[in-house]
Amino acid sequence: MTIKDIARESGCAVGTVSRVLNNHPGVSEETRRAVLAVVARYGYRPNANAKHLKQQACEGLALIVKGAQNALFADLLDKLQPLLEARGYTPTVYYINEGSDELACAQRICAERRPYGIFFIGSHPHCFSPALAALELPCLLLTNNAAEAGIENLSSVSVDDRAAAAVMVEHLHQKGHRVIGLIGDRPELSRPSRRRLDGCLDAMGRLGLDFDFEKQYAFADFSMEGGYAAAEYLLAHCPGLTAMFAMSDLMALGAVRALRDHGLQVPQDMAVAGYDGIALGRYTVPRLTTIRQNTDLLAGRAAEIMLAAIEHPSPAVHETVAFELVEGESV
Structure with missing residues (x-):
């Protein structure tokens, strides 16, 4: 029996099963019990060498940021990273310039690091194609709406x-x-x-x-x-x-x-x-x-949607959060 067999028997994603087997905290008790029941039923024993290699390669969650000088993006990262760390994930930030191909960057990260999910911060929906679905992991576009892209594993959180x-x-x-x-x-x-x-x-x-x-x-x-x-x-x-x-x-x-x-x-x-x-x-x-x-709300909803997609696979979510007119002294 393999981890994929356990995923099929328990009705969970492969990533979720992996998290249960590695005693990761970011899994609900109901899901954990379902996976462990299958493990017990078949007497599954993980391959120690394969597990070691997986742990070496995994970076947790990837955050691809388009543009290193954007103050809004810096604020979002400050809010988002602690939320992910509190749930037991390790976020790794990758900065790319405006002319870079974020899909190619994501493909490279997946080949080298095998993250549980990928955030794209500041990218344009037209930069993505259905090839993103081939990565077979949850992705989320932050600050732009990706609903029109129609990519099954790409969620988004943005302001109108x-x-x-x-x-x-x-x-x-x-x-x-x-x-x-x-x-x-x-x-x-x-x-x-x-x-x-x-x-x-x-x-x-x-x-x-x-x-x-x-x-x-x-x-x-x-x-x-x-x-x-x-x-x-x-x-x-x-x-x-x-x-x-x-x-x-x-x-x-x-x-x-x-x-x-x-x-x-x-x-x-x-x-x-x-x-x-x-x-x-x-x-x-x-x-x-x-x-x-509202960067607190943007980061909070992005974290919740991503972690839910990892732990309980579901269709993409596209959410719009509230904005606020702030009257200063310049008008």
């Missing part, structure tokens, strides 16, 4: 970027702003930027605000440097501008610095709003008005 961006535009409108400049990555390449731009356009359409993409949308990567350059573009190309909405807090902080260097005060001469709700925005002068992504 489109609705959140619309709320910020409505807030700026309520404060009296009618010409609003947007700072974001290229929408055809960045899913968050695409969703946030769509939300802005939704709100502007409802409010009767005109929007000229060439004049009112400035391209930037998710950095302060990018936000600085984008703010200068908007100042040069968008007459009548009174507010800037940046699609990340780091972009917004770069924009604030650019405005100051041009002799403009925030919010007296120009309103600036951000997105993410990173801690840094609470300590700048002025404090940043932003859309806060």
